[in-house]
Amino acid sequence: xxxxVYHRFATTVADSMTVRVSTFEAQLRFLRGHGYHIVxxxxxxxxxTDPHAALPPKAVALTADDGHRSVFDVLRPIAAREHLPxxxxxxxxxxxxxxxxxxxxxxxxxxxxxxxxxxxxxYWHPNFNQERTRRPPEDFRRFAEKQLHESRRRITAExxxxxxxxxxxxxxFDDELISMASRxxxxxxxxxEGRMVDRQSPLLALPRFLITDADTPSVLARRLNDxxxxxxxxxxxxx
Numbered sequence: 001x002x003x004x005v006y007h008r009f010a011t012t013v014a015d016s017m018t019v020r021v022s023t024f025e026a027q028l029r030f031l032r033g034h035g036y037h038i039v040x041x042x043x044x045x046x047x048x049t050d051p052h053a054a055l056p057p058k059a060v061a062l063t064a065d066d067g068h069r070s071v072f073d074v075l076r077p078i079a080a081r082e083h084l085p086x087x088x089x090x091x092x093x094x095x096x097x098x099x100x101x102x103x104x105x106x107x108x109x110x111x112x113x114x115x116x117x118x119x120x121x122x123y124w125h126p127n128f129n130q131e132r133t134r135r136p137p138e139d140f141r142r143f144a145e146k147q148l149h150e151s152r153r154r155i156t157a158e159x160x161x162x163x164x165x166x167x168x169x170x171x172x173f174d175d176e177l178i179s180m181a182s183r184x185x186x187x188x189x190x191x192x193e194g195r196m197v198d199r200q201s202p203l204l205a206l207p208r209f210l211i212t213d214a215d216t217p218s219v220l221a222r223r224l225n226d227x228x229x230x231x232x233x234x235x236x237x238x239x
Contacts (some may be wrong), residue, residue: 001059001197002224003045003190003208005167007066009074013213021074023213028082030217036060040085041165042117045188048203063087063190063208065121065167065224067095071108081113087117089167089190092154093124104158111159118155119165120186122147128172144177148184166190168205178204194223 007017009024031038037056044061047053049095064071067090079086087207088110094101102110126147152163164187168177171192181189181204193207203209209223 001039001047001055003041003044003061003063003197003206004194005190005208006062006064006075008068009070011074016212018105019213019215021078024078024214026217027211027215027220028084030220031060034058034221038062040117041087044197044206045165045203048188048197048199048206049120050084061085061087063089063167066125067102067107067121067169068100068186069102069106070111072102073194074188076110076113076116080113083115084225085115085117087119087165089121089165090152091118091121091123091125091169091234092158093201095158101197108159111161117165118159118161119167120148120151120155120163121167122169123151123154125169128168128174128177129170129174141176145180145184148181148186152184152186164188166204168192178202196225216219 002207006019008019009021010018011021013020032124037060038060039059039061041057041063047055058236062084064075064086067088071088090102092108095107096103107118111118123146127138128144131143135143154164166181166186166189168189173189173214186204188206189204190206190208192210194209195207197206
């Protein structure tokens, strides 16, 4: 199965992490037209942890990192129309503070739809490699533990739901960070290593495909090892 990670949505490309609405909807048409089933990320975690759990064939989970305002303004109506479950990985330092970010009220509205699950992207999205270089080992340990714990605490306080999933900032992780995340109560954590997930994938370093506007249906097909398609508009329309 595959996990896709998005960041920002817009009608035009503003930067390398923006996916146009037209591109996103083409990706959805490709997925549904070629037998993929969009599932909640929590269903993937259950499948990985429970040998009796099952996923449909060609399962795909959708995630969005950083808590950008376009998730509310642009993605929300599409998700509602197409009944798309999304996991949002946010860092609380930006929420209701940064001009580009969602507000806590918006996140509560998204969570209340039943389609969006708000989870952790640490407290302020640090580069753990840089922090490890400039901090003594004990100071780094305290810093990383606080990033993990305070994010869970704040999201739970604001949204009122359990926080046990983590997206590693910049996809950076190592054995020490994985151990910290496990001790803090995270069930699963996610990278940006572009490959498929199987039952042998490590729970606290699960790969995701980083999606950009360059991922046309044919590109996405190749990344998902699906060679039965092209850019030609042969897939059925969304229902």
